[in-house]
Amino acid sequence: MPATVLPPGQSSAITTKSRIDIVSMKEKLLQDLGANAEEYWNLLKAFINVKLTKLEFDEQVPGVLGEANIHRHNEFIYAIIRNAHNAEPPTDVPPLKPRAKRERPDVAALLKQLEAAEDEAPLAPLSAAAADDSPDLAGNRPQRKRSQ
Numbered sequence: 715m716p717a718t719v720l721p722p723g724q725s726s727a728i729t730t731k732s733r734i735d736i737v738s739m740k741e742k743l744l745q746d747l748g749a750n751a752e753e754y755w756n757l758l759k760a761f762i763n764v765k766l767t768k769l770e771f772d773e774q775v776p777g778v779l780g781e782a783n784i785h786r787h788n789e790f791i792y793a794i795i796r797n798a799h800n801a802e803p804p805t806d807v808p809p810l811k812p813r814a815k816r817e818r819p820d821v822a823a824l825l826k827q828l829e830a831a832e833d834e835a836p837l838a839p840l841s842a843a844a845a846d847d848s849p850d851l852a853g854n855r856p857q858r859k860r861s862q
Contacts, residue, residue, distance in 0.1 A: 733800070734793040743786045750778045754787075 744751040757778060761771040779787055 733797050736790065736793045736797060739786075739790045739793055743783065743790055746783055746786065747779065750780075754778045 744755065747754050754775065757766065757771060757774055760766040761768070766774075775787065776784060
């Protein structure tokens, strides 16, 4: 794209912040595509919604667009990106409130409570036989092998 020479006294900020009329660009592109307009639009929506990869999109779109309209498609996409990039943030939105920090548990106090509970009622170790006979999560006890 050739560089734009600005008249003396004109700021480049004015030029770069102006929006491109993408509605008229879309209408002209779809009008030029005629019967292929719906197929093109569906492909573009599928690509934007990540239902098509870039490779799939690049393979299918030129056949729908035709050589004469590829530049129009590129200009349309460029205009969308430029408008999004140059968009002014809304001024009437209140600033976000910082989230309250989560209160972290006092690990040392929890360990002391756990140790005190163990001192009061220590857990008895399970014997191997008792461990083998314990039910599973569904409450089923294991089948014992019968001796012959």
